[in-house]
Amino acid sequence: MPNTKSKMKMRKAVVRFSGDSGDGMQLTGEIFSQSSGSAGNDLTTIPDFPAEIRAPQGSIGGVSSFQIQIGGTEIYTPGDEVDVLVALNPAALSANIKFLKPGGTIIADRDNFNKKYLKKAGYNENPLDDGSLHDYQVVPAPASSLTKDALKDLGLDMQSVSRSKNMFALGIVYHLFNRPMEPTIDFFEKKFKGKPKIIQANMRALKAGYYYAETTDVLPASIVIPPADLPKGTYRNIDGNTAIAWGALAAAKKSNKKLSLSSYPITPASEILHEIAARKDQGAIVLQAEDEIAAISAAIGASYAGNLSITSTSGPGVSLKTEAMGLAVIAELPLVVINVQRSGPSTGLPTKTEQGDLSQALYGRHGEAPMIVIAASSPDDCFFYGYQACRLAMEHMTPVVLLSDSYLASGKSPWRIPSLDELPDINISEFNGNLEDWGPYLREQKFLNRYWKKPGEPGFEHRIGGLEKEDISGHLTYDPENHEKMVQMRQDKVNRVAKKLPNQEVTGAQSGDLLVVGWGSSYGAINAAIMELIEEGHHNVGFTNFNYISPLPKNTADIFDRFEQILVCELNKGQFANYLRTQLPQFAYDQFNKNQAQPFFTSEIKSEILKILEA
């Protein structure tokens, strides 16, 4: 039915669904993000669940939320401030009202704003009635009771009926955003196949909410977000951990190698292990190791055996892996170590995000032990950088650190599903000479890669290990000159990878007053800030975000040279800035750092930039 209310066109909007942990807010959010994707919007989502597995019902600690930003332009973050807040109980309202924009819309389940729940959330008066929300548009919908009415003849138990109120709330949101319900009803039919009553319940609740909003005029206006201008193709939403897992599977396929993964569970990296464990159906060989040391050791064994070998973990696990990373460096074996960073040190804030492990990735090994370091910058590009990490490890016979973080791991963004053909080829150096001339540390000359000979190949029997090797022959030696040569060789191997990397690009001004620099997942917030500044007429600021960190892209110095001032933004005390100071000491670097175990907000980046521009 066409929406006849007055329409308000918006370029982007932020919606936050919140309720009790048992209210299905994550699923509700997922369904809304699918419908937004289908409507052609770009989007980014982030869940926010309680740290405890089972917090008391109705308590603030038990509030589960899901935030999504949708837009008719490219969307880089889940948004700072919320336009529409769904709050299914008083605790959800209390916990989330701080995110809502002045004038924003609150969709509340008025039935749940009863004495008991108000008390649990710490309200003395009902905020829906006491005028305290006068800055906002409040839609106090009787969601629970109307859902109950809509479902009454279905013969469902009380709990299932009560659970369906999330779909009622979603129905209101659909009406607000002019969304068709049919694709979602199709989705219910697929998801709850064989459970006709559940399909019915969800469908009726969704429709009830939609028609309630339509007939009661509770919504001031409806919001129209035009489709974004995205590249053609088939899309799906993907989170960073799944994307990394799939990137590795794709790299195995493209290189014709078997994929071996060995990992030890840790938040927020475990889902990579879960996903690949389920991908035994694609031939993945998965070991849940007894600890992180075993995990990387097993990965080294699998790499020596000739498989594409990866190990996934988070900071504390990387700390345990460092000795073995050194072995992979000196043995010159391909290996990908994935660090889904969380806030540290030690156990830190295990469910929160930070970019605190960059120095560890770059330097966290004894001896001179250089590795390639790559960082992904959005949930969907975790696929590409996961793929690249595997590709570079195999092509260059060296271990690679891939950095992600909990923000990317649990966030989702639309991913244009590539065909395997369009992914870059993986060309592993093959030895074509005579067996007599071969040695385990013989190298091709362009990139200095040794050749990957694996057990099972007759005539190439050889030993590798942690002791220093003579170049070419691989024999143990304490020769001082040889050690000097090998230390340099291992560094050169990493440095030469730069020849293969794409040029670093700049958004906004290509030269001028200020270059804003980010790396990895700060991309979204900084990019959004830059876009807003450009629109507001600031043409003297450029932005560049690094995915390739060691080595740096070849044109990095050229870019830095074109700006008066460089501002490095990162979620730590300045680890990338310090690295740049050692790599490109000819430039001065200003820093903008945040250490709150939270991602950057676009607004804070923007005001920092404005402060500099106006100074």
Add this chain to the structure above:
Amino acid sequence: MKTETKKKNGKPLSIKDFKSDRNVKWCPGCGDYMILSMMQKTFTQLDHPKEDIVCISGIGCSSRLPYYLDTYGIHSLHGRAPAVSTGLKLANPDLSVWVVTGDGDSMAIGGNHFIHACRRNLDINIIIFNNKIYGMTKGQSSPTTPLGMKTKTAPYGSYEPPFNIGELAISAGATFFARVPDKSPQLLGDVMMEAYKHKGTSIIEVLQNCVIFTDGIHEKLTDKETKDENQLELKAGEPMVFGKDDEYGIQIDGMKLKKVRLDDDNNTNTLIHDPSEKETQQHVALAKLQLPDFPVAMGIIRNTESTSFDEQLHHIIDDSQKNSKYKNLEDLFHSGNTWEVK
């Protein structure tokens, strides 16, 4: 297992084929030499071709061994060889994988990986060179150093109760455990061959003499004079008897083993060794027999059948591939909710 491939240029492999071109650098008289040469000898008899044999070690004197063997090999990290082998064997279950480790390497820093290798029953062979001391780092106590023995770190005598490797391995789930002195090459060779044939984690504890730090530590067991009385060489299906003239036997007394002098009316109850028994109780009891009250059990104490970890995993992989709802990766990528942007 492959057959008829163990030849090189049509000729059978010889010990020379398994000698690398590197000089062996252990102290003269070190027990490691014997173990190396028995490995080389055993390797000539395997069904696996030379290129399918991999030797993985940790760190220590003993762990230098892969450099002296002309096979594929990794000299890995202190304690981590079982973990490295796990990844390698799962990646390619066709390989014959041999782990070489010391008592410090496997029982101290690598204890965790050791017990999990036993638990998983991965089809690999772990040879522990037990000299009851840290050789490479020059004489510190190890987890198998006997109580009272003086070491660099226990100058007044060790006061830490030691591990019994057999007890630990069997209790952790090892399906094969054997103990052999480095001075019994024949037995060592036989045991290596049996370990090779056994599907699952095989642990061989070699009582190895370190001429520098624990010289003679196994002498009571290996000396010609006392050997017969102090070793109980176990053979499948045979009675547990020992002594110069087999005058002693092992019998059971309630829950415990007892040593008896055999005479005419006391030899019917002597236990018959059954390494294939699934219950661990008697094997653990045998592994724990100690001087001076008992002889020390040698040979294959345990050899039971069970599916190996690598076989199990690859079975699951094959099955799930057959039954997958995704024909290929692209199918997986397109599963769930997708939409078109035109």
